[in-house]
Amino acid sequence: MKEHARRERIDRGIKARSDDVYALLSYREMLYLIFPRVVPVVGLAILAYFLPLYWKKVVIQACIFAMLSISWDFLSSCGMLSLGQALFFGIGSYIAGSLNHFFNIPVFLTIPIATLVGGLFSTILLLPVIRLRGIYFAMVTLILPLMLMRMIEATKILGGTEGITSLSPLPNIWVEIVLSMGGMWFVLFSLRRFISSDYGLIFVSIRDNDRAAMASGINIYSFKAQALFIGSSVCAFCGAFLTHAYMFTGMPVFALDYSILPIAASAIGGIGTLAGSLVGALILVPLSEYLREFSTLRIVFYGLILVICVVALPEGIFHYASRKYTQIERWVKVE
Amino acid sequence: MLIYALINSAILALMALGFNLTFGISGVANFTYGAIYVGAGFMTWTFINIFHLPYPISAILTILIIGISGVYIYRLVLKRIRGLTISEVIATFGIGLVILELLRYIGFIGFNYSLRPFVKGSIEILGTYVDIQRILIIVFGIFLIFLLYLFTHHTKVGLAFRGIAQEEHTSLSLGINPDRIASYSMGMGSALGAFSAIAILPLGTITVDGGYDVLINALSVCIVGGLGSTFGVIIASFIIGFAQTLTAMYLSPHWVMIVSLLAILVILALKPSGLLGHQKELEERV
DSSP: OOOEEEEEEEEOHHHHHHTSGGGOOSHHHHHHHHHHHHHHHHHHHHHHHHSOHHHHHHHHHHHHHHHHHHHHHHHHHTTOOOSOHHHHHHHHHHHHHHHHHHHOOOHHHHHHHHHHHHHHHHHHHHGGGTTBOHHHHHHHHHHHHHHHHHHHHHHOOTTTTTOEEOOOOOSOHHHHHHHHHHHHHHHHHHHHHHHTSHHHHHHHHHHHOHHHHHHTTOOHHHHHHHHHHHHHHHHHHHHHHHHHHHTEESGGGGSTHHHHHHHHHHHHHOTTSSHHHHHHHHHHHHHHHHGGGGTTHHHHHHHHHHHHHHHHOTTOHHHHHHHHHHEEEEEEEEO | OHHHHHHHHHHHHHHHHHHHHHHHHHOOOOTTHHHHHHHHHHHHHHHHHTSOOOHHHHHHHHHHHHHHHHHHHHHHTGGGGTTOHHHHHHHHHHHHHHHHHHHHHHTOOSTTOOOOOSSOOEEEETTEEEEHHHHHHHHHHHHHHHHHHHHHHHSHHHHHHHHHHHOHHHHHHTTOOHHHHHHHHHHHHHHHHHHHHHHHGGGSOOOSTHHHHHHHHHHHHHHHHOTTOHHHHHHHHHHHHHHHHHHHHHSOTHHHHHHHHHHHHHHHHHOTTOSSSOOOHHHHBO
16 A cells, blocks of 8 residues: 655644734744734835835835735725726826826825725726626726726827826935835735724625625625725825826826736735735836846746746745744644 | 628637637636737748748648647646636736747747738629638638537537536536546637638738737627627627727727727626626626
8 A cells, every 4th residue: 555645734832822912921922923024014114225216116116016916905805806906096096197287286185185086986986887796897897997098098188198297296215115115014904904803804705605795684785885995095096106206197007017917916925815915016026127137028037937926836925935934734644 | 891890790700719619618718819819820921931831731730739739738737727717817818928928029020921811812792892811701700600510519529518618517427527628628719719810810910919909809709799608709799890890980990999898898787798698697796
């Protein structure tokens, strides 16, 4: 008989003890909890401080894409598979851009207004199709930004093909870094906390089994609309922010990049944890920037890396790392 | 003008058939399709102009090679992530991206990359001159649909195709290996893509960017017609083909894309499975 073995996974003792906040016994246990949260926050801040200007811009961009990915992951945890983060992003960008250009509203007002109004607008826009599930909802969100783009091209409103240029910039690079990075960590930690609260549990239950949620007397349409508002507000903030950072808004804000990259980042980082999407975005954006040296071959490498990651590590980097961090693995003989 | 609309519809139907076959049977949305279409065009061009093979042989060789590579894309990549929709989409999209951009890098850009029409010349129908190539496309389209019908209803593999499309677990219990059949369907879908490329591309030049357009067109036809329904694809390609030609005539070319996108949107909002899709009311909305 051939001997068979299987891999057994057991939670580390320290994880079992520190799962419950009341049972923290030692500094070691506190460190165990704090370490994976503080190190990335502090590390990224220090890194951004010492990098040259060009790479500072890359860090900002990575933070923005991380927010888009987190928002995508949040929507997908609520059962709404979106292929069109560009829609929310573009709406936020256009609102901020036109407020600034046509009404001369200063930056520190346009960004919050665009965040809220953009979220509201996207939610109302998608309200008629909120009943659709899975791939059908995804297709609608994929089509809408493409269509808005063509509409702007055909009707020539809001600057038409040229877009709106020479918007007022943000004061300086430090404000940009603090705003994007702070926004990113705020979105990550608050959404993680939110989704593990009792209220957030309802959102996850809609993804897991919407009909059971309905049968429990929950109005899932209202909850879906709320999730949509939260997710799209985050994206609208990103759009408004980048609009002012680049001092430009135009048709490219509805481009596929803003829809595809967040999904790719989440798939590489690990879906369903929010933190995974952040990890994925922080890897992918600098990588694509680094590959710029290879000119046209850049996209080839990029595509290859995506395929290899998805096939070789389907669970995602974050799931893999957190398993190593919290569990002991050993081989056990199967009788 | 109506004739051109008709031809436009036939072109759309040919483009969409391969995509539709793969999706309908294995449930894999094959986003590599655009790359396969363009790749087939360049491959035929290479066979003809560099290896100096005769036209029919190079066409058949291309269809065979593309078909086999479709099977291997499934075996090597998609088999491992089957069922994870997002991973499937990313993987196929990534492979398509790699192929298209690699072609661009190698330098297949320019106007001299075009295929010769099968038969030169044009004839007059109802007062408009039409190339024979365009007529051939309609003939090929009808022929292909007929062949596909015969294949799926009267051969063993074809019946297995329909088996796993309808109920994968039951067909497993009847001795059909879903992975093998799905890889065949991927191969056949790719071969159909190559075939349509060889038939359609002589109308213009082969460009890398054409691959993305083909993908969008195929997707829109399939959505409107109902994913996985061959008859739906035919009807949808007529609707979209006529709508596109008419808007290009009466409005401006800018609005062509908007009309087809609007068609998709309305269909998705009202009847998500498409005009003739299988009614799975519970799967598509709550």
